[in-house]
Amino acid sequence: MFRKQKTFLVLTCLLLVSLIAAACGSESGQQGAQGEAAGEQPKEEFLIGIIPAQGSSQMKEGADKLAELLEKKLQRPVRAEIYPDYNGVVEAMGAGKAHMAYLGPLTYVEAHERYDVEAIVTQLIDGKPFYYSYLIAPADSPYHSFEDVEEHAVDIRFAFGDISSTSGSLIPGIALKEKGLFQSQQDHQFKSVVYTGDHTATALAIQNGLQDVGAIDSAFYNNLVKQGTVDGDKIKTIWQSEELFQYPWAVTKDVTDEEIKLIREAMLGTEDPDILSAFGGASGFTEASNEDYAAIRQAAIKDNRLKPKQ
Structure with missing residues (x-):
C-alpha cells in the first residue's frame, strides 16, 4: 500500500514538472514570436544623395565609407547614392527619397527654397570653409587673364x-554676363559653349586641349592635381572669384534634431582620408x-535662378 502511494506521488510530481515546463516553453515561444515579429520591421533606410561634383567614380569610395560611419552612429541602415546630375539630388529630397544630401551652394539654396531643407x-579646405571659382586654360594657352x-x-x-554648379556655372556665368x-x-x-557635367570632365577637357577655357x-x-588625375603643369589658372562658402550637407525636415546631432558628431570627428579626399x-x-x-542666394536671384521673397 505504501509503495503504491509513493509511486502515485512520484507520477504526480512528474506531471506537475511537465506542465510547468510546457507553460514556460509556451511563454518563451510567444516572446520569441513577438521578437521575430519586431525583427520583421527594420528601421527605414537613410539615403544620402550626392551630386557628381568630382565624377562619380572618384567619389564612390568616400561616399560608401561615410555611409558606413553614419550607419554605426544612427543605428539604422544608411546608403549613399551618387546621382547623375545636380538637380536629381534636389528632386530626390523633394520626393522624400533622400534624407540627406551633399549639394553645391547654388543647388542648396534652390533646394532650401523649394523643399525647406x-x-x-x-x-x-586647409582649415577654412571657403573655395573659389577658377577659370583655367592650357598652360601653353595665349590667354592669361x-x-x-x-x-x-x-x-x-x-x-x-x-x-547647376556654383563655381562651374553660376559665378563665372554672372561675371561673363556683366561683360556681355x-x-x-x-x-x-x-566660338562655342559646352557643359561638361562635372569638374573632373572640365579639367581633363582643358588639359587635353578639347576646350580653351573652363x-x-x-x-x-x-585635389585632382594632388591625386594625379590631371597634370597641374599642363593647366594654368587665369581668373579667381571672391570667396564662396563651401558645399553644404543638408537634411530634410523629417530628420530629427537628435539625428542631426549624431551626424555632426560623426562627421566633425572623422579623419578618414578616403572620406575627406x-x-x-x-x-x-x-x-x-x-x-x-x-551671398549665394543673392547671386542666384541676380542670375534669375531664384525669385526674391516677397
Missing part, C-alpha cells in the same frame, strides 16, 4: 561644369547653417 555641415577672355571670346571654346559675353548656351560671344571649383581642381580634398568638416549661404 537645412544645411548642417560643410567641409574645410579674364581680360584676354573678353578680348578673344570669338576664338575661345568655353566649358562650364554642371549647369554670355547669356545662355545658345546666346553668347564665344570654369571649375578651386578645391576640386587642386572624396569631397574636394577636405581637411575636415565643420557646422554650417542656412545663413552661411546668403
